Amino acid sequence: xxxxxxxxxxxxxxxxxIYCKMIHYVMELNPDHEVYKFSSGKECxxxxxxxPSIISLDYMLSDMTGAxxxxxxxxxDKDISVIILSGQKDISTAVRLLKEGAYDYITKDxxxxxxxxxxxxxxxxxxxxxxxxxTLKEELTSQYRFARTVIGSSLAMKKVFALLDKAAKTxxxxxxxxxxxxxxxxxxxxxxYNSNRKKGAFVAVNMSAIPGELLESELFGHEKGSFTGAHTxxxxxxxxxxxxxxxxxxxxxxxxxMQAKLLRALQERELMRVGGTKPIKFNARIIVVTHKNLSEExxxxxxxxxxxxxxxxxxxxxxxxxKRGNDILLLARYFLKEFAKSNNLKNTGFTRKAKDKLxxxxxxxxxxxxxxxxxxxxxxxxNEHMIDADDIQFNSHGKNFNFLTEELSLKDYNHKxxxxxxxxxxxxxxxxxxxxxxxxxxxxxxxxSQKAS
Numbered sequence: 001x002x003x004x005x006x007x008x009x010x011x012x013x014x015x016x017x018i019y020c021k022m023i024h025y026v027m028e029l030n031p032d033h034e035v036y037k038f039s040s041g042k043e044c045x046x047x048x049x050x051x052p053s054i055i056s057l058d059y060m061l062s063d064m065t066g067a068x069x070x071x072x073x074x075x076x077d078k079d080i081s082v083i084i085l086s087g088q089k090d091i092s093t094a095v096r097l098l099k100e101g102a103y104d105y106i107t108k109d110x111x112x113x114x115x116x117x118x119x120x121x122x123x124x125x126x127x128x129x130x131x132x133x134x135t136l137k138e139e140l141t142s143q144y145r146f147a148r149t150v151i152g153s154s155l156a157m158k159k160v161f162a163l164l165d166k167a168a169k170t171x172x173x174x175x176x177x178x179x180x181x182x183x184x185x186x187x188x189x190x191x192x193y194n195s196n197r198k199k200g201a202f203v204a205v206n207m208s209a210i211p212g213e214l215l216e217s218e219l220f221g222h223e224k225g226s227f228t229g230a231h232t233x234x235x236x237x238x239x240x241x242x243x244x245x246x247x248x249x250x251x252x253x254x255x256x257x258m259q260a261k262l263l264r265a266l267q268e269r270e271l272m273r274v275g276g277t278k279p280i281k282f283n284a285r286i287i288v289v290t291h292k293n294l295s296e297e298x299x300x301x302x303x304x305x306x307x308x309x310x311x312x313x314x315x316x317x318x319x320x321x322x323k324r325g326n327d328i329l330l331l332a333r334y335f336l337k338e339f340a341k342s343n344n345l346k347n348t349g350f351t352r353k354a355k356d357k358l359x360x361x362x363x364x365x366x367x368x369x370x371x372x373x374x375x376x377x378x379x380x381x382x383n384e385h386m387i388d389a390d391d392i393q394f395n396s397h398g399k400n401f402n403f404l405t406e407e408l409s410l411k412d413y414n415h416k417x418x419x420x421x422x423x424x425x426x427x428x429x430x431x432x433x434x435x436x437x438x439x440x441x442x443x444x445x446x447x448x449s450q451k452a453s
Contacts, residue, residue, distance in 0.1 A: 007034040008124060011055040013044045013069070014085070015062045019108070023056055023085070026113050027120070041069040048076050054123055056116070059086035059093075067097060074101045081123045083116065150183070150190055151334050152327040155426040156319040160187075163316045168194040173313030174287045175294075181366030182318040184289045185249065192245040197285055200244025205237050208253040215258055217274050220265070226275020238271050241284040251311065252292040252303060263307045286311070321363040321370060325424045328358055331367060335374040336387070346384060353389040359424070361394055369395065418446050 010027050012035060014020035020037055027035045036052070038044040041064035044055070055073060059066035066084050073080055081103040086093070094105035104119040106112055150157070150164065167174050168191050176184045185204065192202045210218050221236030238246060254262065265271045266286065270279040288311050297303035321328060332350065340347040350358070354377075363369050373392060381391040408416065421432045422443075433440040 007032050008054065009034045009036070009050060009052045011036050011038060011044055011047070011052045013038045013041065013055060013061070014058045015039050016058070019058075022113075023116070026116055027056070029117075030120075040064070041066075044069060045072055045076075048073065048080075051077075052080060053127060054120065055080060055082045057082055057084055059084050059088075059097075067100065070097065070100060070102055081127070083119050083123075085112070085116075150187055151331055152324060153330065154319075154324045154327045156324055157327060160316060160318060163314065164191060164194075167191045167314050167316070170314075171195075171197075171285050173285075173311060175311055175313050175315045176287065176289045176318065177293070177315065178291065178318030179320050179366055180291050181368035182320060183367045184291075184318060185247065187316065187318065188245070188247045188287045188289065191287065192247075192285070195245075195285070197244050200284075201241055202245050202247065203237050203241035203284075204247040204249060206249040208250040212255050212258070215255075216261060219258075219262070220271045220273055221276075222274035223276050226273075230275065233273075236271065236273065238265065238282050238284060239280065242282050244284060246284040246286050248286065248288045250290055251288040252290040252294060252297050254303075256302075256304070259304045259307050263304065263310060266307075266310050286313075321366045323423055325426055326359075328363075328370065329355055331370055332358055332374050335371045336378060339375045339378055345378060348378065348381065348384070349386050351386045351388045354387050354392055357389045357392050365395065415446055415449075418443055 008030075010033055012020060012023045012027060014023060014037075017039075020039070024035055024037055027033050036047065036050070038047065039062075041061045044057075057066050057069055057073075061069070066086070070082055070084070073082055078101065082101070083104045083106060084094075084097050084102045085106050085108055087108045089107045097105055103123060104115075106115045106119065150161065152158075152160075164187065174188070174191060176187055178184055188204075189202055192198060205219065207215070217230075217234060217236070219236050219238055221234045221239060222230050224230060224233045265282075268279070269283070270281045272279055294303055294308050294311075298305050298308050321331075329350075336350075337347055339345070358370075358373075365372075373394065376393060377387050377391040380393070381387045383391075418432065418436070421435060422429070425431045425435070429440050429443050433443055
């Protein structure tokens with residue numbers, strides 16, 4: 001649907017009829033402008049409900065000063081750009097008005113017209129850029145809606161969705177765990193772009209990718225001359241994430257000394273740049289991620305217990321792909337569609353044998369590995385319509401569902417098979433009974449005997 005054109009609405013506030021006519025003419029040179037004329041400050045303020053984008057304001061009006069009108073306009077809407085026109089070239093007045101929120105201060109002389117047009121051009125460029133940024137942010141927000149990015153309908157993922165919703169509605173620290181490749185950063189971005197901080201920045205820092213001696217400067221920033229090579233001031237990631245979200249990846253890799261500094265920053269909600277003397281307040285939502293068990297790291301003495309409890313917040317554990325059953329096929333279809341679209345390839349499907357093969361693999365690399373497998377399968381496929389089992393190639397490090405490497409009794413094998421399929425299909429006994437061609441009562445008996453033993 002084509003977006004409806006919206007003209008730029010401009011107010012001209014001028015009590016000199018001749019000068020008002022001249023400014024009105026200059027403003028209307030652009031056919032995209034919708035210009036209104038007012039002869040007093042009071043009249044202008046009474047029409048602010050029309051939502052002008054730009055106001056040309058005479059400094060010396062008959063009923064009010066330009067400074068008074070400017071204050072009331074700013075109180076109504078800070079996004080309205082106000083250009084002050086004055087018959088006096090008073091530098092101190094100009095500086096004061098600019099500090100109070102005027103966009104420009106123009107003296108009434110022979111160059112007024114050119115300066116006014118130039119100021120208009122700059123304002124509109126800035127406003128257009130602002131609209132583009134807001135549009136991109138809205139698109140990004142839409143892109144990271146939970147249903148679009150965190151794909152799955154398994155019981156395990158429904159539990160994750162419930163936690164994501166709670167996380168997005170609050171500013172609680174979020175602690176995400178899960179095996180490598182389970183999509184921890186995607187989940188973190190989804191929380192950010194569905195929260196009230198979505199207009200702020202999402203700043204990601206990988207603790208394991210930054211040398212220990214540079215980490216403090218990277219997180220908190222540094223002042224010019226604070227160490228050899230510090231030629232300019234550097235703003236740290238905490239400050240960059242102000243009013244947004246700071247994503248600390250692989251938090252378990254943080255050294256003990258930096259753990260103490262991070263703890264202090266989180267407790268006080270303030271930081272000190274390297275070489276700085278003044279504490280700086282920050283307001284960032286913290287999301288931490290690790291594939292390690294932080295509780296075990298605390299027990300080993302590798303991670304501070306007080307920092308662990310400070311970071312714990314809302315824990316979200318992402319299940320490995322092998323425990324998500326039919327989510328494998330949902331994700332496979334999604335990756336297939338996206339890869340085909342971005343590479344101008346035909347969007348095919350999977351044969352029954354291909355689906356079975358995908359479901360029987362263990363995916364040590366989780367969602368990330370599945371994505372690579374599907375993309376390669378589409379490239380390698382010789383069938384225009386369907387991807388077959390032979391097109392799917394697994395990493396040699398991964399293991400298929402195969403219990404024959406163990407020497408067990410037939411009873412134990414049966415129990416193991418039933419347990420595997422129950423995990424795969426979210427404990428749906430009826431579905432597993434159909435898949436294995438056994439009675440549901442058989443499954444219940446097996447489960448009961450396992451509990452008894």
